[in-house]
Every structure is written in structure tokens, then in C-alpha cells.
Amino acid sequence: MDVHWRFIPAARNSYAALYAACEQEGYILEPVRTPAPDVTCYSLNSLNAQNYLHEIAAADCLTIVGGPHATALPEEVAEYADYVIVGEGEFTLPRLLRDIQAGGEGKIPGVMTGGWYKPQNSCVRLDAFPAFSEIKGxxxxxxxxxxxxxxxxxxxxxxxxxxxxxxxxxxxxxxxxxxxxxxxxxxxxxxxxxxxxxxxxxxxxxxxxxxx
Missing domain, CATH: 3.30.750.210 (Transcription Regulator spoIIAA)
Structure with missing residues (x-):
């Protein structure tokens, strides 16, 4: 399964941290300027979210959206994204990718999808995840x-x-x-x-x- 990261300048540090977390689980978040199959991930804040709304809604691939805006307004983001990560992503994003790859529905704690949501049942221990790897953060x-x-x-x-x-x-x-x-x-x-x-x-x- 190919997994991509929509490059957004304001989300550079999120990319560095999540690239490293996903790399540990065998997923490489390849940077892209437009959505690409099989999965494209986004990290949005409330200042830039409107700039990507239509792009995400029209994407010809599965879309995963996280970040401050998605955490603040998950119901809004779920109207145009396939999966919304609410809260921290280092543990949840790789877990969601594994579930999607296995043919699951993405119904795991910390993810909103298709009107379904269950809060995260754990928090990230910083030492358990690298600060960054290939992508400096x-x-x-x-x-x-x-x-x-x-x-x-x-x-x-x-x-x-x-x-x-x-x-x-x-x-x-x-x-x-x-x-x-x-x-x-x-x-x-x-x-x-x-x-x-x-x-x-x-x-x-x-x-x-x-x-x-």
C-alpha cells in the first residue's frame, strides 16, 4: 500500500514526527503536492483548512486528516475526509494504516469515520517515538x-x-x-x-x- 503526505509548509514539523513514527512500522510517507493513491495524509490548522477542503473532498484516493483543526472540529472534517485522526497521531496513524491495509474499516480509537468515533484510549510516551528521522524536525x-x-x-x-x-x-x-x-x-x-x-x-x- 502506497502512503503519501500532502506537503504543507505549516505542517513541516508534524511531517517530521509522523514520518519517523510511521517509518518504524514499515510505512514511508512520501511527500506529494497533490493527492495520490492509495492513501494521502494531511495535517491542517484552522488557518489553512479551507484551502484544502475541496482538494480532499475530490481526491481519487483514501484521505486521512489530522492536526489541530481536525481535533477541534472532527465532525466538520469528516464531511469531506475518509478518516479523521483526533488528537495525537504517532500511535494512531500507523495503527490506522495497518487496519486499512488489512481491509478493515478504520474503526479504531482516536479515528472518526463514517459517523463512527471512539476516543483514544492511550497517550503518547515521547521516548517511545523518535523526534524525527530522515526528515529533520x-x-x-x-x-x-x-x-x-x-x-x-x-x-x-x-x-x-x-x-x-x-x-x-x-x-x-x-x-x-x-x-x-x-x-x-x-x-x-x-x-x-x-x-x-x-x-x-x-x-x-x-x-x-x-x-x-
Whole structure:
């Protein structure tokens, strides 16, 4: 089964992370500028979603749509996409691809399809998935946020519990390039619950990166 990734500049880091996650399971997300058989995947935000609505609806292949917009408005996206991934994709996307390849209907937790939906029953442990592989991306060091700001989707997508990539894993990925960027809802929250900073954890991370 051929699986493609619709290249969208705003989704470059999502591509890097999901490329690596799918690669572990034997699926290579080949980048394309137009939908291509057998499956084309999209990651949309609410600023660009309208630009791809008609393309997805008219695609001559199976379409999988995830990202912040799909998580916020899955019912809307399900009107024109075959499958909608709600929430994190590293575990759900490869699982959905396996189900499709096996002839299933894609009715797995975290996926909306044909009016069917069941929430995800697990969350991603960052160390279980590579930050990136062949496609360079940022190093996501933390996910989640304990707060509930009305303008922010972070807790809705990733939950209120802070999860952190280990120092050893972060150092392993930062060492691959001369320059590395970290992604975190709150950089000073590394190693903490997101409310009470643990400066020793932040200091240990920075020292480890400096000394590599």
C-alpha cells in the first residue's frame, strides 16, 4: 500500500514526527503536492483548512486528516475526509494504516469515520517515538499543559498532564545537527508538572546539551 503526505509548509514539523513514527512500522510517507493513491495524509490548522477542503473532498484516493483543526472540529472534517485522526497521531496513524491495509474499516480509537468515533484510549510516551528521522524536525521535549486558556488547543490535543522526553533522548537528537530547536508549551516547565518549575531539571538538560 502506497502512503503519501500532502506537503504543507505549516505542517513541516508534524511531517517530521509522523514520518519517523510511521517509518518504524514499515510505512514511508512520501511527500506529494497533490493527492495520490492509495492513501494521502494531511495535517491542517484552522488557518489553512479551507484551502484544502475541496482538494480532499475530490481526491481519487483514501484521505486521512489530522492536526489541530481536525481535533477541534472532527465532525466538520469528516464531511469531506475518509478518516479523521483526533488528537495525537504517532500511535494512531500507523495503527490506522495497518487496519486499512488489512481491509478493515478504520474503526479504531482516536479515528472518526463514517459517523463512527471512539476516543483514544492511550497517550503518547515521547521516548517511545523518535523526534524525527530522515526528515529533520524540531525536538519536542514536552507535551501537555495543566492550564485551560480559551485561545489554546494544547491541553485539548495533548491533555493536561505534562509529559517529557528524557534528557538522553533529547541529547541523542540534538547531536545530529549543528543547530537544534526545542518545542515545548512552556520551556521552563521541562521536568515539572507545568505549574511548579523544577530548575534542576532544566539546568540538567541544558548542561547535557552543552557538553555533547
Amino acid at each position: 524540531y525536538v519536542e521535549i514536552t507535551r501537555g499543559c495543566p492550564f485551560s486558556c480559551g485561545y489554546c488547543q494544547t491541553p485539548r490535543i495533548f491533555g493536561h498532564c505534562m509529559r517529557h522526553r528524557s534528557v538522553d533522548e533529547i541529547v541523542r537528537y540534538t547531536g545530529r545537527h549543528q543547530q537544534a530547536r526545542f518545542v515545548s508549551p512552556n520551556a521552563f516547565a521541562y521536568g515539572s508538572d507545568g505549574i511548579h518549575p523544577r530548575w534542576n531539571k532544566v539546568e540538567a538538560l541544558l548542561k547535557a546539551c552543552k557538553n555533547q
